[in-house]
Amino acid sequence: MTQTFRFATLQLKRRLPPSVVSTAEAALFEASFDSSKISFPPEAVIKPRKEADIGVVLALANRHRVPVTVRGRGTTLMGSAAPVRGGWVIDMLALNRIAIDAQAGMAHVQCGAKVGDLQRAAEAEGWFYPPDPSSKEYCTIGGNIACNAGGMHGGKYGVTRDFVLALRGFLASGDYVEWGTATKKFSAGFNLRDLWIGSEGMLGVVTGAVLKLIPLPPARWTLLTSFRDETAALRSALELFRRRVQPAICEFLDRESVVCAERAARTTVFPGQAGRPLILIELAGGAAEVREQKALVLGWAKEHATAFRAARNRTEAEALWAVRRKCSGAMFELGDSKLNEDIVVPMRSYLKFIRFLAALKRRSGLPIPTFGHIADGNLHVNIMYHRANPGEMRAAEAAVNELMRTVVDLGGAISGEHGIGLAKSPFLRVQHRAAQVKAMRAVKDALDPRGILNPGKMFEPVRIWKYPKLAIHLPWDHK
Ligand SMILES: Cc1cc2nc3c(=O)[nH]c(=O)nc-3n(C[C@H](O)[C@H](O)[C@H](O)COP(=O)(O)OP(=O)(O)OC[C@H]3O[C@@H](n4cnc5c(N)ncnc54)[C@H](O)[C@@H]3O)c2cc1C
Numbered sequence: 395m396t397q398t399f400r401f402a403t404l405q406l407k408r409r410l411p412p413s414v415v416s417t418a419e420a421a422l423f424e425a426s427f428d429s430s431k432i433s434f435p436p437e438a439v440i441k442p443r444k445e446a447d448i449g450v451v452l453a454l455a456n457r458h459r460v461p462v463t464v465r466g467r468g469t470t471l472m473g474s475a476a477p478v479r480g481g482w483v484i485d486m487l488a489l490n491r492i493a494i495d496a497q498a499g500m501a502h503v504q505c506g507a508k509v510g511d512l513q514r515a516a517e518a519e520g521w522f523y524p525p526d527p528s529s530k531e532y533c534t535i536g537g538n539i540a541c542n543a544g545g546m547h548g549g550k551y552g553v554t555r556d557f558v559l560a561l562r563g564f565l566a567s568g569d570y571v572e573w574g575t576a577t578k579k580f581s582a583g584f585n586l587r588d589l590w591i592g593s594e595g596m597l598g599v600v601t602g603a604v605l606k607l608i609p610l611p612p613a614r615w616t617l618l619t620s621f622r623d624e625t626a627a628l629r630s631a632l633e634l635f636r637r638r639v640q641p642a643i644c645e646f647l648d649r650e651s652v653v654c655a656e657r658a659a660r661t662t663v664f665p666g667q668a669g670r671p672l673i674l675i676e677l678a679g680g681a682a683e684v685r686e687q688k689a690l691v692l693g694w695a696k697e698h699a700t701a702f703r704a705a706r707n708r709t710e711a712e713a714l715w716a717v718r719r720k721c722s723g724a725m726f727e728l729g730d731s732k733l734n735e736d737i738v739v740p741m742r743s744y745l746k747f748i749r750f751l752a753a754l755k756r757r758s759g760l761p762i763p764t765f766g767h768i769a770d771g772n773l774h775v776n777i778m779y780h781r782a783n784p785g786e787m788r789a790a791e792a793a794v795n796e797l798m799r800t801v802v803d804l805g806g807a808i809s810g811e812h813g814i815g816l817a818k819s820p821f822l823r824v825q826h827r828a829a830q831v832k833a834m835r836a837v838k839d840a841l842d843p844r845g846i847l848n849p850g851k852m853f854e855p856v857r858i859w860k861y862p863k864l865a866i867h868l869p870w871d872h873k
Pocket residue numbers: 428429463464465466467468469470471474475486505506526527528529532533534535536537538539540541542543544545546594595596598599600601811812848870871872873
């Protein structure tokens with residue numbers, strides 16, 4: 395710890411209650427890593443009980459140039475919550491109030507609240523908050539806002555950004571700000587609310603949000619379909635979308651994903667058709683809307699799928715979900731490490747992309763099970779390798795480079811929901827022209843002139859897979 399940091403930490407301890415600031419070794423270790431499992435110990439961890447505490451922390455940090463990393467639950471896979479430059483970590487988990495305005499259809503939340511808790515609170519009032527990352531029982535609203543998190547509902551309902559009406563929090567200087575109000579319309583001045591969404595803790599600390607809710611869909615229907623191969627599956631999905639069907643969920647699993655998941659679930663989804671690519675469809679909405687769309691989907695399945703099965707109730711629907719839920723963890727039978735790339739491909743490029751992926755698997759010699767949300771083009775491409783095998787590490791690095799360049803060439807994105815952090819920092823310039831990166835840096839410099847907020851991320855290319863990983867198991871591993 396430098397003299398300046400030590401002095402600043404002493405000042406911090408004087409300004410805040412003793413229970414809020416910790417320099418205990420166990421607390422520093424807990425805050426040193428996220429789901430990337432790469433550890434950078436901070437000098438102090440701050441667990442604010444009042445939002446105003448954060449203003450105090452930032453004003454001091456800014457004065458003494460102490461790096462500050464904000465932390466929700468640390469579920470990011472991108473290394474974006476790891477304090478690479480040390481300094482202070484602000485842990486948001488104690489700021490977790492949720493209040494539902496059932497008349498306006500809005501949720502007033504503090505940013506340490508968990509997404510799953512928000513969804514349950516909304517549903518208890520007949521409302522629905524659609525963004526649903528698979529990590530929702532762990533991750534926070536603040537983390538979702540900072541990463542613009544998505545999930546399976548993205549195709550029909552959108553992502554976190556589409557539900558944020560207003561934000562409040564603190565600038566790097568410690569000044570309190572509010573972007574927007576609890577209204578559905580707001581057109582007064584520059585929209586810095588949207589600038590904070592997806593800014594990965596680098597432009598300010600979000601303490602609270604007003605989120606839009608939609609009426610809880612009364613009807614749901616689930617169908618699982620299988621196809622001869624990936625090309626047939628994606629070509630058929632495109633036909634489904636052409637017929638104006640808008641599933642609430644539309645999940646694709648390629649053959650490698652299905653083989654692993656069926657083995658893990660000790661089941662064959664469609665007897666005699668083991669290991670075929672699958673598409674899982676869930677319709678949601680009013681009873682009449684679901685009835686109408688169901689007829690279209692069944693007609694489509696009869697024409698295109700090699701097999702299909704519809705759920706007659708929620709228990710049967712859960713059974714259809716079993717393979718999808720297993721696939722992320724099951725693929726570790728193919729390697730002890732994965733590069734989980736949440737790329738986006740425009741629909742018009744699906745078939746080109748699937749040909750590219752088959753060629754990439756052949757060229758790299760690595761398993762690359764792929765699954766994801768095909769109603770919005772957000773596919774999870776999982777490059778599997780063994781850390782102890784240098785040849786496989788090199789092949790994985792080459793494969794990820796090729797993947798990133800290809801998705802951008804196809805008009806897509808290097809990240810649909812996880813953000814950049816450390817892991818995707820080498821590819822920021824693949825996605826963005828020099829002038830675009832320069833504009834982003836200018837925004838960063840304007841809002842955080844001393845560079846204290848989450849430094850070392852996004853703009854500075856780091857090859858994250860070269861760092862040693864902690865050998866620990868996190869509660870959400872393989873979910
Ligand atoms: C098993 C698993 C499944 C996942 N599935 C999905 C998925 O389906 N969809 C998806 O989008 N993501 C998914 N993720 C990624 C991750 O859960 C999300 O990125 C989530 O938004 C991170 O939330 P968090 O509270 O854990 O934030 P953290 O990991 O603690 O932080 C993430 C980033 O947000 C910043 N941050 C956190 N809180 C604030 C705040 N209050 N103000 C400013 N900045 C802040 C941090 O500095 C950091 O840069 C998954 C992760 C795992 C491990």
